Amino acid sequence: MDIVIGYESALAYWRSVGLGFLHDSKARRRATLRAQKALAVEEKPQLEGGNFRPAGCGLPVHTLVGKDVLRTRTKSVTSSVWATLPERSIIDAGMGFLMSSPEFCFLQMATRLSLAKLIQLCFELCGTYAVVDDGSSRERSAPLTSVTKLRAFVQASSNAPGRTKALRALYYCMDGSASPMETVLTMLLCLPYGLGGYGIERPQLNYQVDVPSSMRSVTDRAYCKADLCWPEAKLCVEYDSKKYHLDPERQESDSRRRNTLVVLGFTMMVVSRGQIADGGAFNRLAKQIAIQTGKRLRYRDPGFTRKHLALRDELLETLHEAE
Structure with a gap:
């Protein structure tokens, strides 16, 4: 008997496996037809062989x-x-297990998560990292999906539960985040006031800045990547991860990369988790970024500050300090 898996179990699966498990459109069509037949069977699903189940899926x-x-x-x-x-x-996840795709899983989770958590999940699915059980993260070679693919899937799923919330979350999501804290930083800066963000113009995530051939003699690379970049404002904001503090080679490379960006005329701002967790420090940071990007902040307190702190706490509550 085929078993169709979804919701938190599907999410745990996609956080555990690689991109090779995504399969192409034809394979997905065949698996969906099998799954529809499985849903028509008049029998309750049950696990076999000592609760054998797909990778990443806990019980139940x-x-x-x-x-x-x-x-x-x-x-x-x-x-x-x-x-x-x-x-x-x-x-098709093999061994009789039929897995909800990342796009279908996102739509399902819209019925489970708050809007902020759903946006955060969207960034993850469209980014190059996966959150694991202890709240830390692991790198992916490429995203599982994209904002465009998610939107097309949700729009085509007329009358599906969670569809309206999923579409709203997609309005605020972006492709290309490389870590959970980059996602948190982007959301806190860019979500509208009503959701607890500062409403600052969206940056380009992990933006590639090419080094002109005329400058190659004073740099050691042909391009640089910036965590959050506002190209027109010549501003780069970087999250300073504890994950790499003990890696001298990574520190050295980051230092040279940031120096190159400065030489190319970019203003560099480095943000720590401590700044994100400190309401006053983050408020000053947001004001500095607003000045650099030409944004006039017009929020009203104390209402905005309460919303912002609630958003920050919700986004950080399950993320490991090592990030």
Whole structure:
């Protein structure tokens, strides 16, 4: 019996596996047809062989069923009803497990998460990192999906639960974040006042700045990457991660890269987790960035500060200090 997996279990799976498990459009179409047949079976899903399950999936495994009477809640399996599957929404994970795609998982999680957490998840799925169980992260070679792909999938899923919230979250999401703290920093700076952000113009994430051939003699590289970059304002903002503090080679490379950006005329600002966690320090940082980018801040206190601190605490609550 095929088992269709979704929600938190699908998210845990995609945080555990590599890009090779995404499969192409034809394979997704075949897997979705299999999954639709599995949802039509008049039998409650259950795990076999000592609760054997896909990579990353803890217990209970969250499954999808076609009817309310087939829902189950045991130590091994819990389920939700999803009678009609969106096109190409399922991927064959092998061994009889049919996995919700990253796009379908995002739509499902819109019914579980707050708007801020959903935006944060969107950045992760469209970025080059994955959050793991202890709140730390691991690097990905490429994103699982993109804002464009997510939006197309959600828009095509008419009348699906969570669709309205998912589309709203996508309005604020960006491609290219390389770490959870880059995501937090971007959200705190750029979300609108009503959501607790400072409403600053969105930067380019991990933006490539090419070194002109005329400057190659004074640099050691052909280009530089900047965490958050406002190219027109010639401003780069970098998150100073503790993850690399003990790596002298990485520190040396970062130092040379930042020096190169300064030579190219960019203003460099470096942000620590301490600055993000300190309300007063972050407020000063936001004002400095606003000046550099030509943004006039017009928030009203004390209401805005309460919203901002609530947003900060929500975004940081599950992230490990080592980031």
